[in-house]
Amino acid sequence: MRILLPQPPLFSFSECRWFLDRGYDECLHRFEGDTIVKTVRIDGAPLVFAMRSQGKHLVIEILHGAPGAKTREQLRSWISGWLDLGRNLQPFYAQLKAHPRLAWMAKDFRGLRLIGIPDLYESLCWSIIGQQINLAFAYKLKRRFVENYGESIRVNGTRHLIFPLPERVMRARVEDLQQLQFSRQKIEYLINVSRLIHEGRLSKARLEALPTAEEKHQFLTGIKGIGTWTANYTLMKTLNDTSAIPHGDAGLLNALLKHKLIKDKKDKAGIEKTFRHFKGWEAYLTFYLWRSLAVK
DNA sequence: ATCCAGGGGTCAC
C-alpha cells in the first residue's frame, strides 16, 4: 500500500534533507538512512509515514493510521504542501541566476524547496516557542511541549511523538509549563492561541479565506504573541506564500550581512533593494539565504 | 563576561 508522488522538475530530496536534518533535536520526524519517518495529523488523527526518494518518485508508506483512500489522498496533498511540490521554480531560478552576488545558490542549492509547516496550530506554537531564543533551545522546548502535551504512538517498538491538540494545551497549568522552562509570556501566548484554534475563531481555512496578504497579516498580528515576524513566517511556512518576508529575522539579516547586501542590520534600503530583484519569490530568497548560512 | 538567539508587548516620549 505505497503512495507514489512524482518529483517535479527542480526538486531535490537530498537538498531538502539539509533543512529536515540539520542536527537539531527534531521530535516530529527523523531519518533512518535515506528514509524520513514523520508524524502528522490528518483530520486530527495521528498518522506516521515513511518517505524516501526512488527514481523519479517519492515513495510513501503509511506506518500507522487508517490507510483508506481518503487518508492517502489527504496525506499526498499534505506532503505536497509541506515540500511545496506544486511550485514551478523556473521563474525564481531565472531571477536568482541574474543576481550578481547570489547566482551561485541556483547551482549549489538546486532543487531545494521551501519546507513548510502545513498545520497552522503547530506553526504558531513553533513560532512562539522559537521567539528570541537560539534554535537548539527552541527544539528542546518543543520536545518538552510535545512529550508532555502530545500523544505517542508505538510502531515496531519505536515511539513516535504526535503534536499536541489545542484542547489539551488550552487546559495546561501555567506552573507545569514554567517547570519546562517556558517563560510566562510564551505560556500566555500558547494557551491563548490554543483557545482561539480550539474555538474555531482561528483556522487555516479562515486565514486562507481572507483575500489579501495584508488582511491575513493584520488578522494574525491582532493575536497576542504574534508580531510581524511571526505573521510573515506563518504566511511563508503554512500558507506557502512565496512573497512573504519574515522582516526582522535574525538569520535573514545575518545572511544579508554575510553577502554584503546590507551594511548593517538597520539598513532598510539595502534590504528593500535586494528583495526588489525577487518580486513574488521573497520567501524563497529568504529560505535560500537561510541555507547559505550553513556554508563557507 | 558579554552578546546574540528564526520576537513581541508595554510604556514613555
Next chain:
DNA sequence: GTGACCCATGGA
C-alpha cells in the same frame, strides 16, 4: 512612530 526595557535561558 520610535526607543528603552523586560521576558528567560542557552550557546559561543
